[in-house]
Amino acid sequence: MPANDLIFQRLHAATDAELAAVAAALDEKLIGERAVDVALLSKELRADAASAFENLGKGDHELPYRRVLEVVVPKAADVAGWKPPTVDAAAADVWLEDYIVQAFAFGHRKKDATASESKAAQTAAEQAILGKTTESDRDGFARAASSAASSLFRAHPAAIVAGLALAGGAMAIAWIASAATRKVVPAVLVLIHVRLRAEVEQTLGEAA
DSSP states (O other): OOTTOHHHHHHHHOOHHHHHHHHHHTTOOOOSOHHHHHHHHHHHHHHHHHHHTTOOOSSTTOSOHHHHHHHHHHHHHHHHTOOOOOOOTTOOHHHHHHHHHHHHHHHHHGGGOOHHHHHHHHHHHHHHTTTOOOHHHHHTHHHHHHHHHHHTOTTOHHHHHHHOOOOSSOOOOTTOOSHHHHHHHHHHHHHHHHHHHHHHHHHHHHHO
16 A cells, blocks of 8 residues: 555545545444544445456555546446546546546536536536646535535435535436445545545635
């Protein structure tokens, strides 16, 4: 496991509510010792991802977060009704996260969107995966990540109450074929939420 492993970074940065939400997504029980809980969730997220996707990774913490994101991206595109984008090997992990959030956010409202709105949303998402996210796009990311994660938590209402903001409405999850994928997608959305929440807090702190 590399020293800069993003899964460990996000889990360590998570609030108690966010950590509980990841645990709920993965059907795991926390014991209340942060280091032990973080190691458990890292192990289970990677194991579920490897099982659901390509049986990647041999050790408890070997599957890179990047590989998980690369398989979540087409799932997010499917929710939005778009053709999966080509992921450049040089694309930053956060760019993939931004695409995932944009795709899920659009999937949340696509039934009421016009063809031109769908095209505009897809273009914005594809710009995000190239690292060309606009300031106006980013303003709504944290809320969209919370909404998308919450809508996939129907089996875990306690996790929603614990801290994820529900923007309203429901997102169809019939596209999620396996039990492992049903765990991985909301867990990843919570990890993205951790990053976006921290970015908002930093911005507020700088403005104070």
